[in-house]
Amino acid sequence: MDAIEFPEEGMDHETVLDAMRTLRDDDIKWHDNRAFSLVFHKSDEHGKFLKEAHNMFSEGNGLNPMAFASLRTFEHEVIRMTADLLNGDDQTVGAMTSGGTESIMLAVKTYRDRARKVMPWIKKPEIIIPDSAHVAFNKAGKYFDVQMIPAPLNKDFRVDVGAVKRLITPNTIALVGSAPDCPSGVIDPIQDLAILAEKHGIGLHVDCCIGGFLLPFLEELGYAIPPFDFRIPGVTSISADLHKYGYAAKGASTILYRSMDYMRYQFFVCVDWPGGVYASPSMPGTRPGGTIAAAWATLKTMGRSGYLENACVVMDTTRRFTEGINAIPGLKVLGNPPASVFAYTTTDTSLNCYVVADYMAERGWHIDRQQKPASIHLMINPGHATIVDAYLEDLTAAVTFNRENPDAAVSGSAPAYGLIANAPARSLVASNVLKMMEDLYSAKGTLPQLSGDAGPAVPGFIIKLMKLKSRMDRFLKR
Numbered sequence: 343m344d345a346i347e348f349p350e351e352g353m354d355h356e357t358v359l360d361a362m363r364t365l366r367d368d369d370i371k372w373h374d375n376r377a378f379s380l381v382f383h384k385s386d387e388h389g390k391f392l393k394e395a396h397n398m399f400s401e402g403n404g405l406n407p408m409a410f411a412s413l414r415t416f417e418h419e420v421i422r423m424t425a426d427l428l429n430g431d432d433q434t435v436g437a438m439t440s441g442g443t444e445s446i447m448l449a450v451k452t453y454r455d456r457a458r459k460v461m462p463w464i465k466k467p468e469i470i471i472p473d474s475a476h477v478a479f480n481k482a483g484k485y486f487d488v489q490m491i492p493a494p495l496n497k498d499f500r501v502d503v504g505a506v507k508r509l510i511t512p513n514t515i516a517l518v519g520s521a522p523d524c525p526s527g528v529i530d531p532i533q534d535l536a537i538l539a540e541k542h543g544i545g546l547h548v549d550c551c552i553g554g555f556l557l558p559f560l561e562e563l564g565y566a567i568p569p570f571d572f573r574i575p576g577v578t579s580i581s582a583d584l585h586k587y588g589y590a591a592k593g594a595s596t597i598l599y600r601s602m603d604y605m606r607y608q609f610f611v612c613v614d615w616p617g618g619v620y621a622s623p624s625m626p627g628t629r630p631g632g633t634i635a636a637a638w639a640t641l642k643t644m645g646r647s648g649y650l651e652n653a654c655v656v657m658d659t660t661r662r663f664t665e666g667i668n669a670i671p672g673l674k675v676l677g678n679p680p681a682s683v684f685a686y687t688t689t690d691t692s693l694n695c696y697v698v699a700d701y702m703a704e705r706g707w708h709i710d711r712q713q714k715p716a717s718i719h720l721m722i723n724p725g726h727a728t729i730v731d732a733y734l735e736d737l738t739a740a741v742t743f744n745r746e747n748p749d750a751a752v753s754g755s756a757p758a759y760g761l762i763a764n765a766p767a768r769s770l771v772a773s774n775v776l777k778m779m780e781d782l783y784s785a786k787g788t789l790p791q792l793s794g795d796a797g798p799a800v801p802g803f804i805i806k807l808m809k810l811k812s813r814m815d816r817f818l819k820r
């Protein structure tokens with residue numbers, strides 16, 4: 343690849359835009375409703391409106407609320423509207439962030455700093471998270487030196503509250519539950535977790551990154567959604583993403599706290615910097631005006647009625663998917679997910695979930711493969727209503743193909759994914775993934791090496807692992 347140099351002369355707008363359109367052609371085909379993650383698209387009309395709202399403030403900066411009173415109003419109103427939706431009161435406070443990960447990281451930092459103040463004897467703080475909690479908690483643990491203690495799940499994929507109770511130690515500063523979790527879309531027993539948290543005088547963070555702008559409307563539509571929000575006294579903070587089922591522009595989430603007694607530990611203040619007195623509510627310095635404005639515009643234009651209407655379509659589509667998948671012999675939806683996020687797996691030993699995934703991917707579906715257990719993950723949006731039948735048709739064919747080709751489990755990318763999930767040497771997998779990141783961010787910017795021999799989308803290190811495994815298998819057979 344040629345070295346990329348800083349351009350000597352600028353190009354005209356149309357040439358640059360053309361180049362961007364060409365590059366975009368290689369992206370996933372989310373607009374054809376063939377992807378089930380990464381993008382939450384309500385409609386083209388809504389997308390156009392979002393861009394207009396975003397454009398109007400795309401050069402604005404929410405860092406200084408005095409300079410951009412408009413952005414301060416948008417953020418304040420977004421937080422008040424979200425607090426209202428999640429049954430907060432006039433004590434509930436919060437801020438907008440760049441996404442679910444930042445909201446979760448801020449919550450972890452806040453609990454840590456609050457514990458330093460009110461529980462100063464704790465030197466090694468711990469937070470108990472369900473095994474299914476989003477990996478952002480682990481990231482936060484690493485960044486902020488808080489130990490994340492994983493709690494096992496019950497058979498229904500919800501966290502085992504008895505296990506959480508046993509894991510509480512004098513170092514525990516908070517508990518976590520998800521509503522719903524990402525891998526299987528179920529809601530943890532938030533009420534039971536809250537009772538535990540209150541009894542031990544610690545916080546409870548509810549990760550509603552997926553559910554914050556969905557579950558309240560499902561409840562209103564009469565779906566059986568257990569309470570998960572500030573109605574439960576022990577819930578002390580909630581993360582809710584505007585850029586998922588809130589249908590705002592990317593880069594928008596909220597972190598809410600029951601009161602300023604928690605949130606004050608989120609703020610950063612420095613009064614001695616030569617550049618002046620500095621105070622900031624969240625991680626970035628500059629806060630992009632476009633996303634703040636577009637989030638406000640979305641809540642205003644959709645209102646309860648818009649979200650309810652949307653939830654009807656999403657849930658009807660989800661029902662068609664889950665009923666259709668469960669009707670295919672050999673496949674089953676995991677647990678009993680109450681919303682529109684779910685995963686399915688294979689139930690008979692002659693089938694391999696990753697073979698089914700490969701077959702679907704070859705037919706142009708963007709497939710999200712999961713591990714523990716091997717499963718395929720979907721998050722449903724309104725546009726998916728148009729492709730349910732085509733998806734189920736391909737899925738039925740995938741299962742038939744796998745039954746007729748049991749050897750497919752040892753070719754294609756299926757064994758590679760199986761190996762990634764099951765390789766006992768996790769540190770070897772981790773060091774190879776790290777190497778992949780180094781390559782990706784090297785001066786060459788190399789994308790993960792894909793190999794033809796082992797089928798589609800198999801990173802080079804997996805091929806090496808597979809060769810090593812087959813050598814070991816041969817050795818053990820001797």
Ligand SMILES: Cc1ncc(COP(=O)(O)O)c(C=O)c1O
Pocket residue numbers: 440441442443444446476478520522523524549550551552583595
């Ligand atoms: C339950 C849950 N929490 C947090 C996150 C992190 O959100 P983000 O990708 O916006 O940082 C996700 C992302 O899918 C999620 O599903």
